[in-house]
Amino acid sequence: MKRDEPLTVASPLRRQIIVAGAALAATRALPLRAEPPALPSIPELDAYLAGRKPEFGRLLLDLPRLADDGNAVTMRLFMPGPFAPGMQVTSIALFSEKNPVPKMAQFDFPVAPAKVEIESRVRLAGSQRVAAIATLADGALHAATADVSVTIAACLDGS
């Protein structure tokens, strides 16, 4: 094909380019749908799980990718419903990889919540991976993780 030949609508080369482009776009999109990141290695988290394997994907943990101030980082937990009877969320625990006290908080639902969404502000002693574990009434576990880069770590070490 000559260089100055226009790419007409019916041109097979044009089709090839489109297909190649689509394939490239699909490949580039892949890392976004990659495997969920592994749970951080936190002894307290391992003790909490006690060998049980949580599922990924349903529980969402929202933390900013980059937090300027580790003393107060907005954290949001969300788990979309609906929940079948007997399978509602009973608690969500939050673990930090770097904080001196790894278990940051635990939230409990004594009655079945109609909407599972919690927002709070956490302290983070440095860049790290944070993990959340939701426990359902039937014992099933759901996990979510989030990586945060912290510019100014919370002064948890007394500095």
Add this chain to the structure above:
Amino acid sequence: MAAGSRVQVPTEVRRGEPFEVKISVRHPMETGFRVDDMGKPIARNTIHEFICRYNGTPVFAANLGSGIAANPYLRFFVTALDSGELKFEWVDDAGERGDAAATLRVTG
């Protein structure tokens, strides 16, 4: 110290629907890792127990550690059942208690 808190709930909600509750409590949430001006360690003091009751029934509870920022803020959802009162109570490691309340009107 545990005085001062702000609660925000909608004034009117529809029966059966979840509604948003926002509360912020004035509390230093001492980590136990800080020292005062004299170099003496400041004792750890966090709100280890927080509970929200809806007409007497516990609907949400939290155990907040040093990983929660000072002046803890919580936003969560409660399902509307009947008009009445939401009562919040908390206690810190120093044994200091605090409470707050909000009234709610349920329609439909």
